[in-house]
Amino acid sequence: MNKRLIIALGGLLLASLARADDCRQQMPTWIEMAHPGHTAGQALKDERGHYRVDAEQSVCKVWPARPGLTLIAMPLVRAEHDSHGEADLEVLVLDNDRQAFVARLVEPNQLDWDAIYVDRLALDTALYRLRGDDLAFAVRVSRRNGSRMNPFTETELTLYELQEEGLRSLMGALVVESFGGERDDDCTASFGEAKGVLIVTDKVGRDGYRDLIFKRTHTGRRMVAVDGECQTIEDDPRSNQFRIEHDEERYLLPIELVSDPH
16 A cells, blocks of 8 residues: 555544544533533533433534534433433534534433433434435434343434424434343353344435335344253344335334334
8 A cells, every 4th residue: 555645544543533532522511511510510400300411421423524513412310210210312513613502402301211221322423314415413322231131232223413493303212233132040041133224215205305224134042951061053034124214204113113123
């Protein structure tokens, strides 16, 4: 490879990493901008009541397709108990030059938990070109339980669109990854895993929004005792796909994805 090309690629990588580090370093400032009093530990209150910002789980990312903007997602915790709690998801878009929020949206109770808790937030900036040349982005919410005998994890994807009047949710609660099963203390176990990918098609539907295809693959495995040894049996993978169309204000998930997400 040409030496100059290697140096250029290295420079782009370093610049990308620097922007990511800068994003994380500025998160405390942005949280305080959005929620004055957070840094001083003051009690925060809005029209929905008292809350606190979960700074540890808050995430940010410079939008690669629109590098003048930074995307931010943060949990607003409303109630906390030993095994359950309530939390909103706040999504914000920041103008990097002006250091001002151009849009923000609070999704009430999006991050509630009960035995299955929120493990991680992530910003998904794949090229979701849903209408014309307009780009959407996604927030991925990963959840898990703490059970070793009955483990469970899943990741949900919500699509957001930035318009002149602000942010709006285009589609929510699409489970794109899941894993679960049960085991005994010895060998016997059964696990299932599903992974999916969301594809933007060329077919333009209602209000100019392109149809989506969600392709999902199921895999499973069992562990059984044979002649005193624990053996793993892999099941044949199963694949299916679903068309998701825009209807009125948002994309509607097929009933199969709502009622049986795993």
